[in-house]
Amino acid sequence: MLTNSLLFLFLFFFALPSSAVADVGTAASYGPPYLPTACYGNDQSQFPVDELFAAAGEGIWDNGAACGRQYLVRCLSAATRGACAEGQQVSIVVVDRASKLASPPSRNGTTLVLNTQAYGMIANLSVVGINVEYTDQV
Numbered sequence: 001m002l003t004n005s006l007l008f009l010f011l012f013f014f015a016l017p018s019s020a021v022a023d024v025g026t027a028a029s030y031g032p033p034y035l036p037t038a039c040y041g042n043d044q045s046q047f048p049v050d051e052l053f054a055a056a057g058e059g060i061w062d063n064g065a066a067c068g069r070q071y072l073v074r075c076l077s078a079a080t081r082g083a084c085a086e087g088q089q090v091s092i093v094v095v096d097r098a099s100k101l102a103s104p105p106s107r108n109g110t111t112l113v114l115n116t117q118a119y120g121m122i123a124n125l126s127v128v129g130i131n132v133e134y135t136d137q138v
């Protein structure tokens with residue numbers, strides 16, 4: 001009996017996939033001006049050196065706790081065939097709130113709004129919205 005319990009515990013904690021759970025949502029794009037942001041105001045140093053960042057939609061904004069979170073984002077599909085860049089994913093950091101952007105997003109109400117550089121890495125920029133898989137990279 002004890003052995004069975006230990007086996008169960010072992011399976012529960014170690015046999016499950018160790019990677020973070022991926023969620024499915026939507027993404028739009030936005031371009032400059034990027035300042036000020038809802039997370040860090042006018043601080044120019046908030047942007048990562050690779051210039052890949054995003055704004056959080058209300059679903060993941062989490063009362064501002066989303067600021068600084070890193071997500072790995074992958075394009076799953078879009079209304080336009082071929083809009084996703086095959087096999088590409090992009091790592092972004094959240095610096096803003098989608099509903100408070102200094103420049104309007106290509107579509108309202110998405111889970112994430114990626115800046116032009118980030119969006120362009122996983123999808124065709126002429127497509128206003130895509131379905132994505134995103135994973136918190138804490």
Ligand SMILES: *[C@@H]1O[C@H](CO)[C@@H](O)[C@H](O)[C@H]1NC(C)=O
Nearest residue numbers: 028104105106107108109128
């Ligand atoms: C998003 O919502 C704003 C405010 O309601 C509106 O002005 C804008 O046209 C909308 N953008 C899109 C892409 O629908």
Ligand SMILES: *[C@@H]1O[C@H](CO)[C@@H](O)[C@H](O)[C@H]1NC(C)=O
Nearest residue numbers: 080082083123124125126127
């Ligand atoms: C992006 O979409 C536009 C408009 O549909 C198309 O003309 C262009 O070839 C596409 N670019 C790529 C890289 O697929």
